[in-house]
Amino acid sequence: MNVPDAVHAVFPTVLDDLAALVAIPSVSALPQHAADVTRSAEWVRDQLAGLGCPEVRIVAEGGMPAVIGHFPAPAGAPTVCLYAHHDVQPTGALAEWSSDPFVVREADGRLFARGVADDKAGVLVHLAALRAFGGRPPVGVVVFVEGEEEIGSPSLADLIARHHDDLAADLYVIADSVNWGVGQPAFTTTLRGLVDCTVEVSTLDHALHSGQFGGPVPDALTTLCRLLATLHDDAGNVAIEGLGGMPDPALDYPEDQLRAEAAVLPGVRLLGTGTIAGRLWAKPTATVLGIDATSVADASNTLAPTARAKVSVRIAPDADPTAALAALTEHLRRHAPWGAQVTVTDGSTGSGTAIAFDGPVGRAARAAFVEAWGVEPAFIGQGGSIPMVADFQQAFGAADVLVTAVSDPDSRPHGIDESLHLDDFKKACLAEALLLAKLAEASQL
Known part of the structure; x- marks a missing residue:
């Protein structure tokens, strides 16, 4: 069969079905959308059943529903697991979106909607490849x-x-990363890990009048701010002892490219020292994700007795998350300002990983992507974490892993006006279909 022609033929229905899946607000973080997450799982199941998948079912082990479908291998052919996720992030402020976040809008060669890139396009890439082969x-x-x-x-x-x-x-094949740029595909070969915690600072038994006691008596919010400032040195490098890094990657990541892709405001300096790629992919970060304290609207002349923050640390791909969380906890306790009481509550942990790209699978993947995109793929790291890569590696140690992408640096996943480049999406569908074909050809040699 002619794989490019087959993908081209099914692509209009793929676009229609991407819009249908996006229309289901499957926000896993919000309990009020639990039924929607179930509905999106049922939608995926039904699509696979419609392709004649002989074994497909919804499974859940105490969490949100997942879908497992199985197309048996022809004699002598390998088996490929195609991974994506059907849940999405909350929308944030609806008024900031240019249109309804659960209705796909096309403009300037892009599709805009929540989850259209992360990761419902990944689901449809898999369905497109299967449809190209008629199931x-x-x-x-x-x-x-x-x-x-x-x-x-x-x-x-x-x-x-x-x-x-x-x-x-x-x-x-994990279709949940980012390409190097529009028109430039990438394979992700390193991923940072992740740990986080909640830190609470207490300085008083109860709130006090700031005029009566302010000065010698520390309030918790000022104390918390001072503690959080110790997470970095003056240059912006992470100052938590015991967090190592990997060697800087060879790939050049120009500063002006990063500033444009991240929309850094003029005059704002970048954090840390060393190469951009090293700071993004190989070294730790520390980020304050949120603070619980009196809002500006409700503020009064009061010394707050307690305040707390959620702190997230990305760790080097080869770092031990348990040790990293212990290092973060020790740092926060040891740097308590002015003798304040500090309580640290452990949060989530996730391992980073390094992914080999070689052998028959690497050759087939590279050939498929060059044919689909017309350019050589880039080999990049990711500052973000995809813990299931390590989970798959640990559970299926002899298997290969490919981390592919449907989004690009301007897709803004998790953000307002998340989007997907339409032509790149079609190329991603073609690349995956070609990959399956080339793996089959290699198995016959």
Whole structure:
């Protein structure tokens, strides 16, 4: 069969179905959308059943529903697991969106909607490849579409353990990263890990009048701000002792490119020292995600007795998350300003990973992407974390892993007006279909 022609033929229905899936507000973080997450899982299941998938079902192990579908391998062919997730982030302020976030809007060669890039396009890339082969892929295919990636995949380990045999494959394709640029595909080969915690600072038994006691008596919010400032040195490098880094990547990431892609305001200096790629992909970060304190609107002349913050630390791909969380906790306790009482509550942890790109799978993947995109792929790291990569590597140690992408640096996943580049989306669909075909050809040699 002619794979490019087949993908071209199914692509209009792929676009229609991407819009249909986006229209389901499957926000896993919000309890009021639990039924929507179930509905989106049912939608994925029904699409696979419509392709004639002989084994497809919804599974849940105490968490949000996932979908597992299995297309058996032809004799002698490998099995490929195609991963994506059907849950999405909350929208944030609706008034800031240019249009309804759950209705796909097309403009300037892009599609705009919540989840259109992260990661419902990943779901449709897999469906497009399967549709191109009429539901009869030339290799075995396991489709695994998770429903809680946006809340840290809390039940993924149980899902893998309980459905290990159903998820076993020779190759895992995780369509949930970012390309190097529009028209420039990428394979992600390193991912940072993640730890976070909540830190609470207490200085008083109860609130006090700031005029009566302010000066010698420390308030908790000022104390918390001073503690959080110790997370970085004056240059912006992370100052938490015990957090190492990996060597800087060879790929050049120009500063002006980063400033444009991140929309850094004029005059704002970048944090840290060393290469841009090293700071993004190989070294730790420390970020204050939120603070619980009196709002400006409700503020009065009061010394607050307690205040707390959520702190997130990205760690080097080879770092131990348990040790990193211990280092963060020790730092916060040891740097308590003015003798304040500091309580640290552990949050989530996730391992980073390094991903090999070599052998027959690497050759087939590179050839498929060059044919689909017309350019050589870039090999990049990611500052973000995709913990299931490490989970798959640990559970299926002999298998290969490919981390692919549908989004680009301007897709703004998790943000307002999230978007997907339409032409790149079509190329991603073609690349995956070509990959399955080339893996089948390689298995016959």
